[in-house]
Amino acid sequence: MLATAEALATLLGAARPIDGTESIPTLEALNRVLSADVTSPLDVPPMNTSAMDGYAIRAADLAREGASRLPVSQRIPAGHAPTPLQPGTAARIFTGATVPPGADAVVMQEQTEAAGDQVTILHTPQAGEWITAQGADIRSGSVILPAGTRLSPQALGLAASVGCAQLEVRRRVKVAVFFTGDELTMPGEPLEPGAIYNSNRFTLRGLLAKLGCEITDYGIVADKLDATRATLREAAEAHDLILTCGGVSVGEEDHVKPAVEAEGRLSMWQIAMKPGKPLAFGAVRRAASRASAGASAPASAETFFIGLPGNPVSSFATFLLFVRPFVLSLAGARTVAPRALSLRADFTQSKADRRNEFLRARINETGGLDLFPNQSSAVLTSTVWGDGLIDNPPNHAISAGESVRFIPFSELLN
Ligand code: AMP
């Protein structure tokens, strides 16, 4: 059996960012991946600004100690250009307004007393007090968002703060997905004896959508070799990745393996993890290269293939741990690994498993972890109840109080 880390390293070693970029409006770029650095064309803030409502003054004009009374020589609301501060005067100023040339501090209005066109300054400010210096956040010419950044709402805000109306992003990763299993029925249809609902279609479609993929869903493909091969051939043409679910065990009803072998190449991995275990990784030839039939067809003549196990928790977990980083690598993302936390186990699991377990757990009110009582790979309830997965190494029993590696769903589902 293959260790989880080894399987992931092999997958990521094969992934290359897809070709194709586009320029899109910043307002529509949420969750897309930058294909080029964003460099700021300006300083932010673009001028010295006041961080308070108050009075801009020149410190040298104030008495060394005690109060100073100064005439108010101008009023500067935000968005209005000031004139230079006349020596021996104060300028009424508001938050976000430009500090006038010649002023070196702002005194907040709570430390002043205004009377007519005069103001009494009751405080001796430090140089630069309540002034946000030009460029304090961003310097003109600096890279504010490197290529490979997945654009969060705050990253879009940052790009907008330097005036970027368009962003260069990689095109979306195109994923074809289908499901195998003659027992599968869609919700809305009657459940015949022996049938179950195709829950994985909903989970996997949602997971792919969260990654910003362009999805083609071929639905349920009959457990037949010909049907599986035909779908693979069609899916290979216009996609970067074909993802299937079910049928990758070695039972005689499992036709995905021989179908991919006939249409491309396949490695079957028995990964030492629980839930999960079987994972298929390979590629399906595209028609053009099939015609020229080169044994060493270039990577671009193929579409990647990943076959997930059918058990609902297994397909969920293997997607999060393997497909997610693989798709993010295709998308050109810089960061594909989730960040894990070290949290206290508030339970004991005395039986060690020889496989790497990914246990569904929830953060309790004291910041420790509770375990879902049924960790079966068929029990989807655990994935909704939980906040994430405990990554428990092989052959390791867990004692209450010890620290465990916890990967929150918030890291895995973004
Ligand atoms: P398989 O990997 O095809 O051997 O399937 C393993 C188990 O997962 C079987 O109990 C299947 O009925 C179940 N299963 C397979 N595909 C799905 C699906 N799309 N939704 C829900 N359960 C599934």
Ligand code: MG
């Ligand atoms: Mg099956």
